[in-house]
Amino acid sequence: MSSTTTATIASEAAEERRRVHHQADVLIVGAGIAGCALAVALGRQGRSVLLLEKSLKEPDRIIGEFLQPGGVQALEQLGLSDCLEGIDAIPAKGYDVIYHGEHVQIPYPKEDGPSSPAAEGRSFHHGRFVMKLREAAMASPNVTVVETTATSLITAPRTKEVIGVECTSKGADTPDCYFAPLTVVADGYASKFRKDHHPHTPKVKSRFWGLELIDAELPMKYHGHVVLSDNPPVLLYQIGTHETRALVDIPENLPSASVKNGGVKAHLRNVVLPSLPECVQPSFLAAIEKGNLRSMPNSFLPPATNKTPGLIILGDALNMRHPLTGGGMTVAFNDVVMLRDLLSPEKIPTFADTDRVMKQMSTFHWRRKSFASVINILAQALYSLFAADDDNLRILQRGCFRYFQLGMIDGPIGLLAGLIKQPSVLFWHFFSVAFLSIWLLFAETPFYRWPLAIFRSFAVFWTACVVIFPYIFAEMRR
């Protein structure tokens, strides 16, 4: 028999083992952003993969619609660029930051050096993109996708190793069990399995309320828009030929969105609408009037090393940051690229070697910092500045905008885009913004009031530290 025939027979036998006996090399719970990409990557390495998803219907959500250039690159590395085709995706060339009506354009930097083309992101309908990723998983001969809801992990009584997943499928009256030496939990922000295996719990301080604008006129085509005013930030970006997403951040207990004041709808109409660029207002108002307001919690969850043998936690189940900078999918795809390498058959011949998997996962925890900690810290710190709710933060917010106006943009946008993978660069720019803010404070203060300004500048500097250091420390934990 030729070697190709042998391989085909082996792969058919593995397929039958998955379908009939529910056994594989790896189980992945959740066919979302992280789960699908990992399933394809591991399948291509010759692993037998069972991908378990509670609903294979096209998701209709307001999340994961803007993919940074660093995420587009990771998708390319995974050989999944096709998933961005045929979904009416819109190219993203950078940002337009609007501060009390003043604009600054922040283009994405060149990908590799001055003569290369500028990096591009993509924005799209989340559901269409997920369906493409799922199609890629289904087309993979070593991956079997099953529609079923994971209800609990099955652990070996003595070793406490995770050896499988118990599921309930629609129409079945008995639970189904699936077995593999390795289980990856990628079940998203509300993960069912996190609380028993992750030391931290998500913290939510605000929600994004999503509106879909039809044929909106944005100030800059092919740019994400960030609107800064006296209110928390608003994001606007086109996600299809006719559709534009607006995400409005509303912190918990915001007075103008309280029930007494007419709730979220009144806040959108009375407070947010007038703060937007005039050209967007008609379509924004139409979207408010149409109703169909939806919201999602904006969570922060620091990553942690997993201590349960046989288990890996990935995606939003592992690590979340404020979606202001649209970094979640970029982190997820870069994580998959890194995992593919750390878990390759050359390094780990069989996933039954749980010790070796755990060791590689500890390496993963520290090595992913290069990109993940940049995106995590930047998202949280920038959110604090952009949602400024005290005077010191407002001084930093203004400093940040002036910093961009001075042309200091390549570093910050490179970090945000997921292209610069060096936490020290973020640190440097953050404190440059803090010092510029303080300098501006002195520049506008008449000489005789400088004693007061000195006092204020210490308060501003202290605020900058309070903004960033908790998130830096969160990244230093195991």
Ligand SMILES: Cc1cc2nc3c(=O)[nH]c(=O)nc-3n(C[C@H](O)[C@H](O)[C@H](O)COP(=O)(O)OP(=O)(O)OC[C@H]3O[C@@H](n4cnc5c(N)ncnc54)[C@H](O)[C@@H]3O)c2cc1C
């Ligand atoms: C408001 C908001 C806006 C965002 N905008 C962006 C953005 O513009 N750009 C960006 O990069 N990121 C954005 N993010 C973050 C991004 O959406 C997430 O980081 C990303 O979707 C995480 O992927 P995931 O695979 O971990 O989870 P998901 O994509 O949520 O996938 C989880 C999957 O698991 C399935 N599942 C859940 N429980 C079970 C179960 N028990 N059994 C079987 N299946 C199950 C779900 O049905 C789902 O398909 C945003 C987040 C929020 C909250």
Ligand SMILES: *[C@@H]1O[C@H](CO)[C@@H](O)[C@H](O)[C@H]1NC(C)=O
């Ligand atoms: C599927 O797995 C086999 C090993 O079982 C491997 O030889 C083959 O390359 C894989 N096929 C694809 C398309 O990933």
